[in-house]
Amino acid sequence: MKKYYPIKRGFLKKTVAYVKAVDDVSLYVNEGETFGLVGESGCGKSTLGKSLLRAIEPSGGSIRFRDRHDELVDVMDLDYKGLRDIRRNMQMVFQDPYSSLNPRMTVLNIIGEPLICNKIARGEELRERVKYLMEVVGLNSRHLERYPHAFSGGQRQRIGIARALATNPKFLVCDEAVSALDVSIQAQIINLFQDLQNEFNLSYLFISHDLGVIQHISDRVGVMYVGKMVEMASTEELFANPKHPYTEALLSAKPIPNPRLKKERIILRGEVANPANPPSGCYFHPRCPYAQEICKQQAPEFKEISSGHHVACHLANELELKGAVGI
Ligand code: SF4
Numbered sequence: 001m002k003k004y005y006p007i008k009r010g011f012l013k014k015t016v017a018y019v020k021a022v023d024d025v026s027l028y029v030n031e032g033e034t035f036g037l038v039g040e041s042g043c044g045k046s047t048l049g050k051s052l053l054r055a056i057e058p059s060g061g062s063i064r065f066r067d068r069h070d071e072l073v074d075v076m077d078l079d080y081k082g083l084r085d086i087r088r089n090m091q092m093v094f095q096d097p098y099s100s101l102n103p104r105m106t107v108l109n110i111i112g113e114p115l116i117c118n119k120i121a122r123g124e125e126l127r128e129r130v131k132y133l134m135e136v137v138g139l140n141s142r143h144l145e146r147y148p149h150a151f152s153g154g155q156r157q158r159i160g161i162a163r164a165l166a167t168n169p170k171f172l173v174c175d176e177a178v179s180a181l182d183v184s185i186q187a188q189i190i191n192l193f194q195d196l197q198n199e200f201n202l203s204y205l206f207i208s209h210d211l212g213v214i215q216h217i218s219d220r221v222g223v224m225y226v227g228k229m230v231e232m233a234s235t236e237e238l239f240a241n242p243k244h245p246y247t248e249a250l251l252s253a254k255p256i257p258n259p260r261l262k263k264e265r266i267i268l269r270g271e272v273a274n275p276a277n278p279p280s281g282c283y284f285h286p287r288c289p290y291a292q293e294i295c296k297q298q299a300p301e302f303k304e305i306s307s308g309h310h311v312a313c314h315l316a317n318e319l320e321l322k323g324a325v326g327i
């Protein structure tokens with residue numbers, strides 16, 4: 001999967017370069033599984049999530065989705081109507097429960113909108129379905145005529161989740177879906193996501209910059225840096241046995257539950273690379289404490305170094321990196 005944005009210059013708006021927001025990233029999400037995508041802001045996580053649903057148009061690649069009739073559909077081949085149908089199966093939950101809900105619509109209309117748009121239900125049937133969805137996400141179904149401002153942040157996120165579930169999807173892209181919430185509310189919403197997953201056999205692509213959240217919810221994790229996937233492994237393996245220096249640095253910055261366990265935080269030199277003008281070779285080399293000559297010259301391949309553990313680093317097999325402390 002790729003998403004390149006052209007940089008245009010001059011009177012003729014000639015394309016002079018491309019910003020490689022998502023650069024040849026491959027991943028799969030199994031049925032009933034949570035794939036956590038982590039990385040600093042601007043690394044392409046959201047772009048990747050939206051591209052998977054073609055909410056923004058990818059520049060290339062393929063997106064295969066097993067639909068409810070167990071057929072493998074190439075989402076990139078779909079026309080407008082096909083895309084509308086497949087979107088019933090693939091939905092998105094956004095970061096900000098404050099701005100993603102229309103303040104002038106009642107909860108009934110917000111949650112019911114996808115049902116009306118897809119001609120799934122209306123009238124009394126719609127009300128009943130919305131009430132059911134509200135109960136599923138832990139809201140009081142008597143409040144269906146209320147407006148978003150009458151709800152707390154956590155409740156608004158529940159409304160957003162109910163809306164995403166309205167069409168009975170199989171796959172949700174959750175983009176920083178708990179990041180705007182207080183920690184205690186975060187935990188409740190994460191638990192809700194897990195309960196819903198068990199109940200409806202949902203698959204999630206869970207995007208977050210917060211490693212604690214990712215560790216808690218994910219079965220497998222992918223780490224992105226400047227539009228590329230640099231490491232991918234099961235959650236356990238990635239946290240205990242990271243093989244990419246960037247992952248090690250991210251883990252070293254993760255707060256630990258027990259403050260008596262000491263750890264050294266790795267402070268990275270310099271800034272995140274500019275995706276419009278990335279460094280040569282390995283994009284991470286100007287900041288990497290282990291960089292060698294080859295790192296400046298050659299981009300490392302994304303390779304499987306042990307079962308299910310993929311890394312893009314020339315020294316992946318040589319470095320002894322530190323995992324997360326206290327897990
Ligand atoms: Fe560091 Fe080199 Fe590995 Fe890149 S390839 S992460 S610069 S050691």
Ligand code: MG
Nearest residue numbers: 041042045046
């Ligand atoms: Mg983002």
